[in-house]
Amino acid sequence: MATEKSMTVKILRETHKVSDEVKDNLKQFNKDKKSILEALKEGEQTIAQLSKATGMDRAKTLYITMSLAKFGFVAVGKVDDMDEYFTYKLKTK
Amino acid sequence: MQTERIKLTYDALVIGGGIAGGEAALNLANNGYKVLVVEKSLSVGGKMIMLSKVFPTLDCSACITTPKVSEISRHPNIKIFTESDIESIEKLGEHNFVAKVTRRPRYVVEEDCTACQLCEEACPVIVKDQFQYGLVGRKAAYIPFSICSPKVAAIDIDNCTLCGACEKVCPPGCIDFTMKAKQYEISVKTAIVATGFELFDPSTVKRYSYQEGKNVITSMQMERLLAPTRPFHTILRPSDGKVPDKIAYVLCAGSRDDSMGNPICSQICCMYSIKQAQLLMGALPMADITIYYIDIRAFGKGYDEFYEQAVSMGVRLVKGKIGKISEKENGNLVLRYEDVSTGKLKEAEHDFVVLSVGAKPNEEPQSLFKTQKLELDNLKYVKQSDPLLSPAKTTIEGVFVAGAATGPKDIPDSILSAGCASTEAISYLNS
Numbered sequence: 251m252a253t254e255k256s257m258t259v260k261i262l263r264e265t266h267k268v269s270d271e272v273k274d275n276l277k278q279f280n281k282d283k284k285s286i287l288e289a290l291k292e293g294e295q296t297i298a299q300l301s302k303a304t305g306m307d308r309a310k311t312l313y314i315t316m317s318l319a320k321f322g323f324v325a326v327g328k329v330d331d332m333d334e335y336f337t338y339k340l341k342t343k
Numbered sequence: 344m345q346t347e348r349i350k351l352t353y354d355a356l357v358i359g360g361g362i363a364g365g366e367a368a369l370n371l372a373n374n375g376y377k378v379l380v381v382e383k384s385l386s387v388g389g390k391m392i393m394l395s396k397v398f399p400t401l402d403c404s405a406c407i408t409t410p411k412v413s414e415i416s417r418h419p420n421i422k423i424f425t426e427s428d429i430e431s432i433e434k435l436g437e438h439n440f441v442a443k444v445t446r447r448p449r450y451v452v453e454e455d456c457t458a459c460q461l462c463e464e465a466c467p468v469i470v471k472d473q474f475q476y477g478l479v480g481r482k483a484a485y486i487p488f489s490i491c492s493p494k495v496a497a498i499d500i501d502n503c504t505l506c507g508a509c510e511k512v513c514p515p516g517c518i519d520f521t522m523k524a525k526q527y528e529i530s531v532k533t534a535i536v537a538t539g540f541e542l543f544d545p546s547t548v549k550r551y552s553y554q555e556g557k558n559v560i561t562s563m564q565m566e567r568l569l570a571p572t573r574p575f576h577t578i579l580r581p582s583d584g585k586v587p588d589k590i591a592y593v594l595c596a597g598s599r600d601d602s603m604g605n606p607i608c609s610q611i612c613c614m615y616s617i618k619q620a621q622l623l624m625g626a627l628p629m630a631d632i633t634i635y636y637i638d639i640r641a642f643g644k645g646y647d648e649f650y651e652q653a654v655s656m657g658v659r660l661v662k663g664k665i666g667k668i669s670e671k672e673n674g675n676l677v678l679r680y681e682d683v684s685t686g687k688l689k690e691a692e693h694d695f696v697v698l699s700v701g702a703k704p705n706e707e708p709q710s711l712f713k714t715q716k717l718e719l720d721n722l723k724y725v726k727q728s729d730p731l732l733s734p735a736k737t738t739i740e741g742v743f744v745a746g747a748a749t750g751p752k753d754i755p756d757s758i759l760s761a762g763c764a765s766t767e768a769i770s771y772l773n774s
Binding site: 258259260261262263266268272273275276279280296297298301308309311312313314315316317319320321326329333334335336 | 463464467468469470478479480482500501502503504505506507510518519520521557574575576577579581582583584585586588629
């Protein structure tokens with residue numbers, strides 16, 4: 251049954267073309283994900299620090315970091331003395 | 344390829360699975376009538392299920408909505424079609440309507456999905472999460488949101504790379520990429536329009552700097568930031584992840600302004616802004632919250648006391664109409680406004696701005712009815728044939744209207760209106 255079911259995506263591939271935009275989006279996300287996770291290997295960082303390390307603008311850095319936190323790759327660290335900026339770190343599984 | 348429509352028969356068709364549609368369906372079902380609820384999105388619950396808390400009681404919205412939605416979903420007399428569109432409704436005679444409905448494929452067998460989220464974990468794609476209003480990403484194989492109903496995964500086929508990872512890991516094997524849209528012909532005796540309202544899109548007003556200014560968000564986005572199932576771990580500015588400490592609310596963004604195509608008051612914005620201000624003061628005790636308003640309309644039971652409570656908590660209220668919002672290099676925003684008390688133009692700097700967006704009519708139901716015209720009023724809401732004595736009656740005999748489809752309403756008024764519509768529908772069914 252499981253083998254039979256695993257065929258359904260192949261059937262759709264014959265008739266449904268994945269757009270270049272979708273492929274590019276995946277490539278870009280993987281690149282962004284890798285650069286943020288690489289930067290976090292150096293230790294806890296704020297969004298501003300991550301942005302500087304990866305070259306992404308801060309808004310995009312926040313979006314990707316929060317998405318990575320949602321899916322269990324990143325954890326929240328500590329907040330600064332002014333209670334303004336949090337640090338983020340790699341989530342240990 | 345489906346050649347013939349699947350024929351089904353129900354007593355009542357409820358168009359829209361929000362809180363008003365759900366309430367109307369429940370009332371009908373509890374009286375023994377078979378009801379079909381047709382919802383265009385992946386979950387019932389409408390806008391209410393996405394809210395943080397409700398005014399003026401500050402009850403958790405999810406805690407109120409979830410049991411209600413669960414009751415609707417499990418009721419033996421109610422069938423729900425999510426991810427479905429009504430193509431047409433024809434009235435063939437009294438107590439005789441035929442609706443043509445298409446159920447879009449979810450690519451997941453609803454009955455078999457256990458919501459284990461393994462497909463979500465395996466999916467490599469990230470796109471903006473529409474249920475979090477774009478603040479965070481979601482997968483292409485995903486559970487819409489944690490309290491959705493039905494709690495079943497869906498495949499966003501437009502963003503899917505067809506890698507098959509979800510299908511490989513699905514324990515019950517319920518992902519099926521061969522699913523096709525299903526077409527139905529539904530015979531019903533009555534229909535209730537509960538299509539709700541649309542939120543005003545502030546990107547159409549350049550002076551609000553929505554989208555250009557990254558720290559200008561809508562009140563619905565703030566609802567998500569305040570909700571327990573929030574996109575971030577706390578309230579953060581989208582531009583740089585800073586915890587905001589000087590937040591402004593701009594009331595009547597897209598309401599009471601003919602130039603924006605919406606001359607009327609949206610009725611809910613004052614109160615939800617006051618509610619959010621109170622919640623923000625709880626979440627960020629050091630933050631300054633300022634509400635720029637034209638008039639505060641706290642008209643319901645306990646609303647004025649709720650407003651007074653916000654004032655006593657330290658929420659600053661400025662009677663002033665916002666002219667322009669400009670973004671500074673550090674992401675802060677300068678609000679240029681007319682201070683009504685002095686008649687002078689002033690400027691104020693904030694680090695986060697919330698646009699209290701108004702309600703706009705959903706004009707969709709008009710186009711559904713083919714043989715008879717479902718009339719709209721001059722504001723494009725569903726016209727009530729007798730707004731004072733029979734507010735649930737439309738211009739088509741046997742078709743009733745519930746909730747914000749007739750105009751902006753808060754939650755208690757939507758529920759009341761749904762009760763009225765279901766009572767009228769039962770009366771029509773028995774006539």
